[in-house]
Amino acid sequence: MTTDKNNNGIAEFDNQVKIQEYAEAYQLYDLMHGRSHGREWKSSVFFVIALIMFFILSMEHFNLVKVPAATIVLLISSYMCTHYLYLLPRKAKLLGEHIYKSSHLLSKSCHFKIERDNFTLKNDYEYIKKYNTDITDCIETDEMFVLMGGIDKKIVVISKRCLDEQQYEVLSHHFQARMVKQYRRTKQLRGK
Amino acid sequence: MIDYSIEKCFLVTKEDYVNMTVDKNSYLTPKENKIILRVMGMIAVCCGAAAFVSIRESIYQILCWLILILIGFYALSYYDVIAPVQSEKYAQKYYEYHRKQLESSVTLCVTEELFQTHTAAHQLCLPQKYIYQIIEGKHTILVFIDKNEFCFIPKRVLDDESLRYIADFAGDKYKKL
Numbered sequence: 001m002t003t004d005k006n007n008n009g010i011a012e013f014d015n016q017v018k019i020q021e022y023a024e025a026y027q028l029y030d031l032m033h034g035r036s037h038g039r040e041w042k043s044s045v046f047f048v049i050a051l052i053m054f055f056i057l058s059m060e061h062f063n064l065v066k067v068p069a070a071t072i073v074l075l076i077s078s079y080m081c082t083h084y085l086y087l088l089p090r091k092a093k094l095l096g097e098h099i100y101k102s103s104h105l106l107s108k109s110c111h112f113k114i115e116r117d118n119f120t121l122k123n124d125y126e127y128i129k130k131y132n133t134d135i136t137d138c139i140e141t142d143e144m145f146v147l148m149g150g151i152d153k154k155i156v157v158i159s160k161r162c163l164d165e166q167q168y169e170v171l172s173h174h175f176q177a178r179m180v181k182q183y184r185r186t187k188q189l190r191g192k
Numbered sequence: 193m194i195d196y197s198i199e200k201c202f203l204v205t206k207e208d209y210v211n212m213t214v215d216k217n218s219y220l221t222p223k224e225n226k227i228i229l230r231v232m233g234m235i236a237v238c239c240g241a242a243a244f245v246s247i248r249e250s251i252y253q254i255l256c257w258l259i260l261i262l263i264g265f266y267a268l269s270y271y272d273v274i275a276p277v278q279s280e281k282y283a284q285k286y287y288e289y290h291r292k293q294l295e296s297s298v299t300l301c302v303t304e305e306l307f308q309t310h311t312a313a314h315q316l317c318l319p320q321k322y323i324y325q326i327i328e329g330k331h332t333i334l335v336f337i338d339k340n341e342f343c344f345i346p347k348r349v350l351d352d353e354s355l356r357y358i359a360d361f362a363g364d365k366y367k368k369l
Contacts, residue, residue, distance in 0.1 A: 095339075103338030104322040125322065127315040134293070151293045152314070154341060 008116040010174045015121075015162045016109040019100045025146045025157045026096025027089055028186070032137055033148065036088045043084035050077035112158065114171065116178065119147075121156065130156070138179045140172060141186050149182075197303040198354045200345075206287045208332070208346040209294055213283035214276050215329025216342070219369055226271045233267030236260055300345060302361055307335060309343050316343065326362040329369045333358060 017025075030036045053074035056067060064071045100106050110121045118131045136149030147156040160168055176183050240260035248254055266274070287294055299310040308317045318337065327334040333345040333355075350358070359366045 099338050099340045102324050103341070105318075105337060125316065125318055129313045151290050152341070 010114040010116065011163075011167050011170055012111070012113050013162060013167055014109050015112050015158055017100075017106060017157045017159055019097055019107075021144055021157055021159050022100040022106055022155075023093045023096035024141070025144065025155050026099060027093040028139055028141070028146055029148055029155050030092035030095075031089065032139075033153075034092060036084070036092055039084040039088060043081045046077040046080040046084070050074055050081060053077060114174065119156075128154070128156075132178050135179060135182050137184065138175050138182045139184050139186055140175065145171065145175065196357070197301065198350070198357055200300045200349050200354075201297065202300070202346065202349045203297050204294055204346075206284065206291075206295075208344075208348075209287045210280050210283040211329075211331035211346065212334070212344045213286075214279045215327070215332045215369060216334060216344075217275065217279045218271075219327050219329065219334065221271065221275070229267050229270055233264045233270075236264030236267060238264075240264055300349075302358060304361070307361070314343075320361060320363070320365075323362065323365055326358065326366050327369060328355070328359070328366070 027036075031039070050073075053070045056070045057064070057074065060066050060070075105123065105126055108123045108125070110123045113120045113122075117133075118129060120127065120129045122128075130147075130150050134150040135147050137147070139146045139148070143160055145158040145160070147158070158171070163171065240257045240263075244254065244257040244261065247257070293313075296311045296313075299308075301308040301310075305319055306317060307320065307323060309315070316337070322337075324336040324338050327336065329347075331347050333347065333350070334342050335344065336342040345358075347355070
């Protein structure tokens, strides 16, 4: 591992992603751009519908036979609320695991070269060059950096396990400075 | 296996990108979803039609049955007509927005053992065993590296012999849409 600050080079290192890390990164991607996107407001809508149905049922002294439509809507809304808040993020994580298992490349060690305006990753089978402007989201969690975007919508995961203290600080500072709009620092996910 | 390799160089046009998006979405949609929606559509059309013929007490009822029939037809035709049109529109907009990156020249080479593509930003050289699946769509060949990531070859750049060669190369990983 080397850190080269000459010739626009920010850092060079080898990175290998574990299944758990990729699954979490995919879950993050799904939360931001996938089916789980906007899950808070979607589940809130169903929660409000469920509350209204509950109110209607209480007006009828919880006589479920008298207002079957309200009962059915209450059940469906409650399920949808849970679906968006808890089930979808878990499903996304599982899908991330499936994708990792289906790929022969994701588990391979990659050589990263981070430069001022772009970064490249290279292994025995693949070479990718991405410019910072291609990236729509750069998310730093406690365990990794997740770079999303580009025309191929690929998720690039840089595990902090593979970085030493100095490299981690250099990278964090670089992403904050060079991807001002895209950079975000997150806490642990709720659906984890 | 036929003893030759494929070497092609092509430019990804807007039409290629749109066709690829339609083929990809068609492949990635689970079959169960298609079956469930078609069955539900069929039920809605049948129930609506039966009710329309037998129960006509008020104009509102007639309107309800007509809406039910329309919803049924919408569900029936969704994956065959509506979804491809939506995908096309989305892909056209996406291509226009990202034209600079998408309108790239691709060099493709398939030999007995390796699948290789080369663009300015992405180089791939994969042995057959590392390919997840190769899908022959209506207009494109989708080469999946894993369940999610893929590259594509427009069918217009391949003749029948090249298509057969790719099918032989993929073996049991080759699937027609």
